Amino acid sequence: MPLVKTWQLIAGSTAAGLALSVAAVSAAGPWDSGQRKAERDRAASWEPAGGADHAAPSLPQPAPSAPGVLAGAGPGLAQAAGAAGAAEPAGLAEALRPLLDDPALGSARTASVVDTATGRVLFESGESRPMAPASTTKIATAAAALIALGPDHRIRTTVSPGTDPGQIVLVGGGDPSLTAKKKPPAGSGGSLVALAADTAQALKATGRDTVALGYDDGLFTGPARHPIGVNGNLALVSPLMADEARPDDSVSGPVTRIEDPAAHTARSFAALLAERGITVTGEPARAKAAAGTQPLAVTLSTPVSGLVERMLTHSDNDIAEALARQTALASGRPASFEGAEKAVSDRLASLGLDTAGSRFTDGSGLNRADRITGSLLTGILARAADPHHPELRPVLTGMPVAGFTGTLRARNAGDSPAAGLVRAKTGTLSGVNALSGTVVDASGRLLAFAFLSAEAPDGAAAEKRLDRLAAAVAAAR
Structure with a gap:
């Protein structure tokens, strides 16, 4: 199986993949093991575990798409995201810094952008500052559950x-x-x-x-x-x-x-x-x-892979809390909020990720006591893109597609450069806004990003600024 086919599916942004979603979405039934049945049948020859849950009853035509980007990825992909690397590319920094400085994002913000194929940090600002992540916590919950249980496990x-x-x-x-x-x-x-x-x-x-x-x-x-x-x-x-x-x-x-x-x-x-x-x-x-x-x-x-995809696409809090407890059980800890917090942290640390300063007081991100760093979020996403961790692939395939599915269906839609290219988990609480996911940039690289903000005066305005940041990463070269 050519590796390029696998990563075309994972990126979720190829014209073929989105066109298939458009054609199948009305005819196929609701989520089936994490994806529409028609999509799963078509994808079977490409990918052993994954596929997005496209829940919208009707979708716009797919946006132009970048090619698959991980065909040449090798063992170096498993480098820790955030490890020391070359200086930030000037073009990306010039595009992101003015957007990140926008007062509409509030008094605190953090950013991390990583090339998933190399682990190279392309941009960072306050990336080690723990912040309330809201529902981007579900990225951590998803990864921990997949590690602990495996994507094929059924409850x-x-x-x-x-x-x-x-x-x-x-x-x-x-x-x-x-x-x-x-x-x-x-x-x-x-x-x-x-x-x-x-x-x-x-x-x-x-x-x-x-x-x-x-x-x-x-x-x-x-x-x-x-x-x-x-x-x-x-x-x-x-x-x-x-x-x-x-x-x-x-x-x-x-x-x-x-x-x-x-x-x-x-x-x-x-x-x-x-x-x-x-x-x-x-x-x-x-x-x-x-x-x-x-x-x-x-x-x-439904297999854990499907539960993860459903949770991420629709930001399903009930699935998130159940998966956090399943992670605790699989880790030999009490199936409680406290046991799940320790289990999730331990499972992420087992991937070689730095969880210092992070707190996972719940699986859903509804608890304002949760704390995650931007570098941890991009680190999880980089691991999910690593061919050495195929069990984590549903973390990528489950996230909503900008302008098309789930909680991103109405965001970065239409003629936005991010439409169809950005897959990301949203996070929203009063005064807290976050967006973390992956994007295929203009040069064909799969990048992981995390943008978190706090104390924004207007949540809707902050969301739009986060969308602009994601679109800027999509346009990067």
């Missing part, structure tokens, strides 16, 4: 015999893609409907059609409520939760969440069993599965 939700006679227990494994919808999108993740059908079949095979239902949501520890309190941007962090505890058919955006996700999921499962001829006596209650027994039925999540 199990099971039904097992309980400790009491005639009891079965629905055991939550922390799958953020679990759905109770009867007609879920193909490949959308773990299905309570399929799990109920398999459970009913297994019970009937033993001559049983009446059970008591228990549920186990004890996999995660510590507070389930995020430190920001009740917020429509995320549910309680529960290992047993269907459809992100959304009470309606909404799939994104803030909405009042179901207060007890685990109990509600168990009640939904009981109703699905009843529809399949299994009588559930009483109300579902917390319980434990009998030790040493095999599950009666299992449903599996």
Whole structure:
């Protein structure tokens, strides 16, 4: 397989890749293992793990695109981004410094631009200053989860015999893609409907059609409520939760969440069993599965690669918090906010990245106590572009494409030089704005960038300045 094909797909900015997205986006179902099914089938001969989740119902025509840029990348790609290198190219510095000095960005800002193929620092300003990253934290969460679990790992939700006679227990494994919808999108993740059908079949095979239902949501520890309190941007962090505890058919955006996700999921499962001829006596209650027994039925999540892509494309906070806890579990730490913070930091350090001054108090970036440096963000992205770390590729493929998908669909759109070339994760809290990702520049290099600002007087104006910075990197030579 020619290496150039792999990196054309990763850059996500070739005319062929974007045209394919445009053609397939309406016909293909929603996210399937992290990407549209039609896109996945086409990409299968190019790339073993990856592909973006293009969620927009209709897209503009693709912008002109640079060629693949990593065909000649070799072992040197794994150099630490931010390592000492040649001086900043004068043209890039001249383009970025006036934009970075714009008062609309607020009183604090940091910038880092790195050539992913060499690790050479092309521009930096305050790159070692830890700042609140908002949702660019998800880049760190994504990388840590992929290292800890692997891109092909699937999270199990099971039904097992309980400790009491005639009891079965629905055991939550922390799958953020679990759905109770009867007609879920193909490949959308773990299905309570399929799990109920398999459970009913297994019970009937033993001559049983009446059970008591228990549920186990004890996999995660510590507070389930995020430190920001009740917020429509995320549910309680529960290992047993269907459809992100959304009470309606909404799939994104803030909405009042179901207060007890685990109990509600168990009640939904009981109703699905009843529809399949299994009588559930009483109300579902917390319980434990009998030790040493095999599950009666299992449903599996979308692969971690797909969860990462979905999280990045749509800035999904519920997936982010679930992946942070899965990282903690895989690292032998408690599945809590504190355990996840240590696990994420340790996993990033295992890549040889400097995490000094960084804090990962949550997986989503909603916590204002989070801190990340610009050089750490570009370092993660450089590792994700390294052929020696194919497990990290979904970090690149999952990020929104400027002017086309996810949270960047309306940003750097139209005739912007960044349209179709920039893949980046947005970050927005009151007074905090960030943008970090990759771009194919005018000379065909894949560059990683991170721009973070704080205390901006107008968030919308700050976003526009960040977009201009990204566009300036796209135009660099």
